[in-house]
Amino acid sequence: MTATTALQAEKVTPRHRVRRISDKTIQTAFILPTMVLLILWNIFPLFYSLYLSFTEYSVISGAPPRWVGFENYRNVLSDPLIWKYFALTGRFALLSVGLQTIIGFAMAMIVRAKFRGSGFITTLILIPMMLSPVVVGKFWAMIYNPTFGPLNYLLGMPPPRGPDWLANPEFALWSVVLVDVWMWSPFVMLLCLSGLKAIPEYLYEAAAIDRASAWFQFWRITLPQVAPLLMIAILFRTIEAFKQFDVVMGLTGGGPGDATELIAVKLYRIAFLGRFDTGIASAFAYIVLIIIIAISNLYIRYLNRLRGEA
Amino acid sequence: MSHVELQHITKRFKTVTALRDVSFEIQDGEFFVLLGPTGAGKTTTLRVIAGLEKQTQGHVLFDGEIVDDLPPPDRDIAFVFQQYSLYPNMTVYDNLAFPLRAPMRRMSEAEIRQRVYQAAEILRITHLLERRTAHLSGGEMQRVSLGRAIVRQPRIFLMDEPLSNLDAKLREALRVELKHIQKTQGSTTLFVTHDQIEALTMADRIAVLNKGRIVQIGSPIDIYDRPATIFVAQLVGVPRINLVDARCEDGTISIVNSPVRLPKPVSRELPRTFKLGVRPEHVQLDPQGEFVGELLLIEPLGVESILHIKVGQQSLVCTVPGMTRHKLGDALRFNLVRDRLHYFGEDGVRIQV
Known part of the structure; x- marks a missing residue:
């Protein structure tokens, strides 16, 4: 008996040696590459750009960064043009996110009811947000085109009567807003839909028995129950609106003049066109970051208050 | 007067028949209990009476009149759900006042106030009136749900296992209270439960339901002492027969x-x-x-x-x-x-x- 056990032990040992990698090692082996990439691509640039934001530096000049303290920040914040672009971005965010909220919520209310083909329609509605923003920008530029674009035809204004949407300073921002709304309302819809589906039917039944009006049911049952998810959708979309870049580049490139010069577009110009003002661009990027964090924080605080009540 | 009668109610859903030829009458002021295991069709019966489901065959009569085509709000019933169906963003007071504020009732705020306080006193929730319902315990929430039913003085109370989400002690206490309220107010009540103790302790009459059919209707004594089938005999009584x-x-x-x-x-x-x-x-x-x-x-x-x-x-x-x-x-x-x-x-x- 003892002999057999010893024999078995002998047989088992070499196999054990092959598997000698401990759980800890495996854990490290999986995490390490990600950590290295994260540090290289995210954390290092974060701190390096913070350093650069305090220097006079251009990536194409060949000269080393020269420490200038807060001068870059002073320059950016005292430039009236930058403030104009911030205001423009704020307006863009307000219009775009506002419309997305209303349209997304309305679409969610419509597809919430189960009808023949509602699943298929929901999927169709979600397609725009799966597309690449640059592609979206390019083909909407074609739709808007005053000579061959279908939009003016559909509006009953064939050329040469229809407006040039993207070249007209009055319409350009609205044209960008429209595309952003087209692309991202489905995202708001998706979040609202999951909120709507979680509302138990008996709440509506109880309200109906109590003779509550449809308006009351919406105001007191539907909206409060969806509100937390709706707020998250608005938060995400607001942050994205402040970072909006690729759709604008695809559509107008910031023009005509500076009618659609959102801050992200302006930032791109400072950083990668003309003199490549890396130092100033870094400072600008940090200012944008701080503003986005501030807005998000206000939102999240409001959101938590809302949760506390519900 | 409130007298409710079901005549040969059959309810079919797509693939299942939930109710088969169910008939019974509830007299004015009676505490009538529908007893049966899960899936027997108790809740469906309740929802048919409330108008939340439409029966496939048969008639529902209120005071001798057929009400088959009346929608739920026009049937003048109160429904207490198993889950507490309260408006989470409103105070207890507003939740209780809500059914009275329906525009067609044209009730003055003063009268609403009086009725709400009266209901709150009966249920001993006066101290909770200013609180939001989201911050209440389960027992408190179910009291508020009951309160929302009793402020209205409806034709009939329909209660769908209102006690089953509560812990045992609370259930016992609320059971006694509910019976007391029903007797003092003389309200007509149809109470659905799968708990034979609730049925025996509270009911004037019990209807036992199994697989969509009424098996027996009778007083608790009838049901306990003369069970019509083995199913009834085993359903009622602890320990089992x-x-x-x-x-x-x-x-x-x-x-x-x-x-x-x-x-x-x-x-x-x-x-x-x-x-x-x-x-x-x-x-x-x-x-x-x-x-x-x-x-x-x-x-x-x-x-x-x-x-x-x-x-x-x-x-x-x-x-x-x-x-x-x-x-x-x-x-x-x-x-x-x-x-x-x-x-x-x-x-x-x-x-x-």
Whole structure:
């Protein structure tokens, strides 16, 4: 008996040696590459750009960064043009996110009811947000085109009567807003839909028995129950609106003049066109970051208050 | 006056028939309980009366009038759901006042206030009126739900297992309160439950529902003492009724696989084989008892003890008051109370003797 056990032990040992990698090692082996990439691509640039934001530096000049303290920040914040672009971005965010909220919520209310083909329609509605923003920008530029674009035809204004949407300073921002709304309302819809589906039917039944009006049911049952998810959708979309870049580049490139010069577009110009003002661009990027964090924080605080009540 | 009648209600969903030919009447001021296991069709019955579901066949009558086509708001009913259906962003006061504020009622704020306070006092939730319902405990929420029903003085209260989400102690307390409120207010109530204790303690009359059919309608005493089928006999009563195979030969009843022999009741013939039912309290210990068995298991509950007695190959359950001094393995003598035995045919239907 003892002999057999010893024999078995002998047989088992070499196999054990092959598997000698401990759980800890495996854990490290999986995490390490990600950590290295994260540090290289995210954390290092974060701190390096913070350093650069305090220097006079251009990536194409060949000269080393020269420490200038807060001068870059002073320059950016005292430039009236930058403030104009911030205001423009704020307006863009307000219009775009506002419309997305209303349209997304309305679409969610419509597809919430189960009808023949509602699943298929929901999927169709979600397609725009799966597309690449640059592609979206390019083909909407074609739709808007005053000579061959279908939009003016559909509006009953064939050329040469229809407006040039993207070249007209009055319409350009609205044209960008429209595309952003087209692309991202489905995202708001998706979040609202999951909120709507979680509302138990008996709440509506109880309200109906109590003779509550449809308006009351919406105001007191539907909206409060969806509100937390709706707020998250608005938060995400607001942050994205402040970072909006690729759709604008695809559509107008910031023009005509500076009618659609959102801050992200302006930032791109400072950083990668003309003199490549890396130092100033870094400072600008940090200012944008701080503003986005501030807005998000206000939102999240409001959101938590809302949760506390519900 | 509020009198509710169901006439031959059948309700089919896509693939299942939830109710088959259900008929009963609820009298004015009556506490009527629908009792049955999960999936028996209790809630469907309630929803048909409320108008939340439309029956496939049959009629619902309120005070003798057919109301089949009236939508829920026009039926003047109050519905208490199993889950607390409160508006989470409103205070308790506003939740209670809500049904009274429907524009068509044209009730003054002063009267609303008076009614809300009256209901709150009955349910002892006056101190909660200013709180938001999201911050209430389960018991408090269900009280508010009940309050929202009683402020209105509707034709009938429909309650769908309102106590089943509460813990045992709270359930017991609210059960007593609910019965008290119903009796003092004289409100007509249809109460749905799967809990036989709730049914027995609260009901004026009970309708037992199984697989969409009414099996028996009667007072709690009827249901307990004269169950119409084996299903009813087993559904009602804790511990469960003893049910054993029995044979009837030459005027003697013998319990299969046991030495127990009883004389056949004179009034009526019995089939050769049938089921014999004996409630645990009718297996009575007696030192001079006719039968003898071995004590197999004791479940002491305090107020009573449940004894499992082995007789031949059969096991009978018996209850004795208080804690018992008997020990496992003791030989116990007992009697069966003759006029309290239940006879069921092979089809499960009671044989009247």
